[in-house]
Amino acid sequence: MRWPITDLTGKHFGSLVVVENWGIVDGKATYRCRCDCGTEVFVKGKELRRAKKTTCDCQRRRFLGSFSTPAEASLAYRKFYALRSG
Numbered sequence: 574m575r576w577p578i579t580d581l582t583g584k585h586f587g588s589l590v591v592v593e594n595w596g597i598v599d600g601k602a603t604y605r606c607r608c609d610c611g612t613e614v615f616v617k618g619k620e621l622r623r624a625k626k627t628t629c630d631c632q633r634r635r636f637l638g639s640f641s642t643p644a645e646a647s648l649a650y651r652k653f654y655a656l657r658s659g
């Protein structure tokens with residue numbers, strides 16, 4: 574039996590696009606999403622709606638990859654998110 578979940582196919586959440594209403598996993602509506610970079614990830618509906626999960630984390634990885642030391646990356650990372658949330 575297919576559980577009824579909200580149809581979010583084709584909807585955009587940040588860099589993610591919902592490609593399929595996957596179904597109920599662990600009692601929660603779960604969606605198969607594709608990121609801008611082409612990576613597919615499974616995301617819970619609640620995380621999408623609260624904008625908790627809007628990329629497959631590729632942007633963060635790409636961002637951190639441009640720094641030579643972990644300390645430098647960590648500092649820049651904090652600034653980056655401070656800017657984004659403000």
Ligand SMILES: [Zn+2]
Nearest residue numbers: 608610629631
């Ligand atoms: Zn990605």
